[in-house]
Amino acid sequence: MRWESQPLLHVEHLTMRFGGILAIDDLSFAAGRGDITALIGPNGAGKTTVFNCITGFYKPTEGRIAFARKGLASSADVAALTTTGKRHAHMPSGDIYLLERMPDFEISAKAGVARTFQNIRLFQGMTVLENLIVAQHNPLMQASGWTVLGLLGIGPYNKREREAVDKAKFWLDKINLLDRADDAAGELPYGDQRRLEIARAMCTDPVLLCLDEPAAGLNPRESADLNQLLRNLRDEHNTSVLLIEHDMSVVMQISDHVVVLDYGTKIADGTPEAIRNDPKVIAAYLGVADEEEAQAIVGGGA
Amino acid sequence: MTAAPPRPQTLGEKLPQALRETIIAALIAAGLAFPIIALGAEPDINNQLALQTRWSWVFTTILLAAGARFLAFTLETMRSRFVAAAGLLCAAFGLGTWYFAGVADPLLIGGTIVAGAAAIALGYFIDGDADVAPKKRTTVSAQDDTSTALAFIGIGVLVAFPLVMLFAFGEAGSLKWINNYGVQILIFVMLGWGLNIVIGLAGLLDLGYVAFYAVGAYTYALLATHFQLSFWICLPLAGIMAAFWGVLLGFPVLRLRGDYLAIVTLAFGEIIHLVLLNWVELTNGEAGILSIPRITFFGIPFTAEENGFAATFWLEFSPIHRTIFLFYLILALALVTNFATLRLRRLPIGRAWEALREDEIACRSLGINTTNTKLTAFALGAMFGGFAGSFFAVRQGFVNPNSFTFMESVWILAIVVLGGMGSQIGVALAAIVMVGGTELLRELDFLKQLFGPEFNPVQYRMLIFGLAMVLMMIWRPRGFIATRTPSIFLKKRKAVAADLVGEGHG
Incomplete structure (x- = not known):
């Protein structure tokens, strides 16, 4: 479980409010170095909002996003850095950035977090x-x-x-x-x-590549090529990947770690196998009524 | 520029070619030096003009040019050749003045400059043919052959323009062509190119560009009248001052986009206009600043007196000399603007401007500091406006706020839009059409016979150009040159179709 032993991204108690709407409610998760971490959930679950908070396009209402460009983001060091009021420091455990304090362009330029967009922005x-x-x-x-x-x-x-x-x-x-x-x-x-x-x-x-629905609109062949490319980025270019995806065949085949959101909160977190059989996830995706059909969708591409 | 013949390596192998180049340089120098230096008329004891010959000076000039060419050729890279040629020029200049001790003769100076320029120009053209500068010959940022050739022809035509006009229409007749057409159009070409950085490249709609033109003009006017500073000192100061105001305008409008940005920049232009009108202690209000020192030829005034330009160069005094000099001055300034812009497009900042025009959010996701990028665009655009303003002041001899109204901003903006946002050649064409077109209306006197003596075609210029703009927007909504030329390419430079290129969000 690299997201426990070698975390490079720590999202802690992230809360994002837009006026009266609570888009993300006290979300915490970690992403491991060298992992492909998938962020899934039904439409409107707050996945893209999480991305925008991590990459600095939104300023979170509450919470902390610690990122270790090198080494680990150990909780003691992150806590120590938080109290200093600085954005970035070389701590004993690693080279730590507090992303919620940084403007968007510095997150890419200094921390090494790159992203793509749901609606392509070339x-x-x-x-x-x-x-x-x-x-x-x-x-x-x-x-x-x-x-x-x-x-x-x-x-x-x-x-x-x-x-x-x-x-x-x-x-x-x-x-x-x-x-x-x-x-x-x-x-x-x-x-x-x-x-x-x-x-x-x-x-x-980048050290961490955030992909917002990279397989959206791709045909099965292109989707398979994408899987190949993402694995290659992880294995040969030492890039950790965080992706939002609806296409379960992509998620289940390539991700090492899956985090499931619904209504702005985390409902499940674990390996693809664990997620596939999680009744809460199945319920979130299709309501509780037809468990077998939900199983077929979430378990797709197995 | 593919597969140029390999260049001989050793000095011995290079020697025949070097000698050939040297002889060509000598011939060119001789050709140039003969009409300029060889013959001169000077008053003798009876105060009658007598023809004098200066063969030794011609000979010296040829030797200098040939020597410079030879030395330059034997050096490897193009840049070091430039340096060598420039160094030799300086040395020759120093030696020359020492040799003709005390005789600070402008002919010698002129001759040396001509010879040096010829050597450098020749070096440049030879470099264009031979594969001597692999640094510049890669696919990266290479220029297309045809456009380079066209640019050289264009510059050649512009350099020859005043002389041809002078020859064709005489001193009195050519004034109109050089001043009303030449200088006037070039001012707007330069302003258009300056604004093109802000609107065409960075995609920031600026309706108050004339403010920077005004800042440049008043900076020059105030510095020159109060501190008697020369034009060449005031010019950079005016540019810096305008750039400073560009940044000042840039800060508050950074967050604004589109219509809102346009309105605030428009207001900024009006504020500057009103300040110039009402801050009487500094700007003398509506009366403006009078008697700004006139342009001099590097210290030699254009007057009929003995130390004037005409007398120094054995010419008959004529006011046209000043106009011709002003023409070359604005031509040089405009070319500097163009050269800088073309270079900026191939630098990261220029690419960031264009990326900003295409998609600001994507820029930020790639680590580009959009604040700095926008401010640089405002500052550089404003700086070139300031240079143009400074030129305007020295040309007019007086400045007042009426020269810097909103209509001027609209005029410059129309040139940029009509030319095609981001296209240098398009903007130049649009300036020729719009400014030259207005001047042409003055020529249409025969219409008075049709519409009666009260008819003045110039009064209809706004109507005509309004109509022309409407038609343009229907047929060529993206301007004369709508396609975008990529700043870099791997195999082939393909123009990008207009409908793909972003217009900026403000």
Whole structure:
């Protein structure tokens, strides 16, 4: 159970209120380093809200989100960091960030948490290659001497830009889009856009990759390719993955750990096998009436 | 630019080519130096002009150019060649002044500059053909051959423009062409390019751009009249001042988008206008600031006196000299703006601007600090506006608030929208059509015979351009050049169709 022995993300007592609506109610869970953690639940359960809190797009009403870029987020160190009032510190157990205190762009730039969106957010009018170069903005900005040296043509910018192109080529090759590098991102078919968004997030060198419904709208073949890609990210690129997904065949096949939300609270947390047989999960998905049919859906892809 | 022949490696192998280049440089220098330096008319004892020859100076110029070319060619990379050529130029300049001790003759200076420029230009063109700079020859950020050629032709036409006009229409007749068409259009080209950074690249709709133009103009006017600072000192100061105000405007409007942003920037433009009108102690109110020092040729005034430009260069005095100099000045400023913008597009900041226009939330998810990115766009756009304002002040000789009304902002905005947001060449075309079109209306005197003597076609310019805009929005809603050119490519640069490119959210 890596989410217990090697947690890199600790969400604790997360509460998010929008006016009178309680979207997330005292949610706590951990994600393990090197795991693919799936966040599932019926529509409106608050999954995307959790994502937006983790990646800084929402400021949580209450709660703490501790993230260890390196090492562990041990509870003693997280508590110590919380009292200092700082956002980030190198603690004995690891390199800890308190995400709820950080603005969204710093969560990506400093903590190393990248994300994709439910409704794809590519730079449609820029080419596939440009999308991946923009993702490497911060290292390139530094190489261009914060624009000043780059404008004068001094410094390592040209070299770094070539390296950035090489990295982009690597990821394009990985998602089989190398031939379309010079096409506008908006011209790609839907499935390719989904994969490109993942590749773009990977170009920021994330430690944790948050994917919001990556398999939505994919056909079974594309869905199988996606499984392959996500496993590859976990196994070969040391990237932990947190994903929201409705497609149970994806969830059950690739995830190491499943967290189930309903009405903003956690109703189950465990391995895919445990979740598949959890009566609470089955009830949440289809109501209690027809247990057999619910079993068929939740257990799909077994 | 594929498969250029490999470049000879050793000096011995390079020598024939180097000698050939040297001879070409010498020939070009000779061609340039002969009409400029060789002959001169100077008054003799009887105060009559006598023809004098200066063959030794011509010879020196040729030698310098040939030497510079040879040395430059033997050095490896293009950048070090530039440095070598520039260094040699400086050395030659120093040696020359020492050699002709005390004779601070502008001809010598001019000749050296011409020769040096020729050497550098030649070096540049040779580099374009040979595979000498692999750093720049990768697929990364390479320019298309045709567009480069077109750009050089365009610049060549612009450089030749005042001289051709002078030749074709004479001193009196060409003033209209150089001043009303040339300088006026170039000012708006530069303003359009400046605003293009804010609207076209970053997608922030700015309706108060004229405020920065005004800040630049008043900064120059105040510094020049109160502290007698020269144009070349005031120019960067005016740019910095305008950039500062750009950031000041940027901060409060960071959270605003679309219509709200447009309204606040519009208000900002009006505030600046009203401050200039009412802060009489500083700006002298409606009367404006008069008698701003006129432009000089690097210290040599354009006057009929003995130390004036005409006398120094053995020319007959004519007010057209100043106009021609102003033309080249604004041309240089506009080209600097263009060059900087094209370069910025290939730097991370430029790509971040375009990404911001496409999707701000995605930018933030990739770790881009959108606050800084927006402020930089405002600051840089404003800076170029400030440069243009500074030029405006030195050209007019006086500034008053009436030059910086909302209509000017609308005019610049219309140029950017008409040209195609984000397209440099489109904006230049739109400026030519809109500003040149207005000037052309003045020419239509024959219409008076049709509509009676009271008819003034210029009064209809707003009507005509309103109509033209409506038609444009129907037929080409994204402007003359609607497609977007990618800033980088792997195999082939493919233009991005207009309907995919975002317009920004404000």
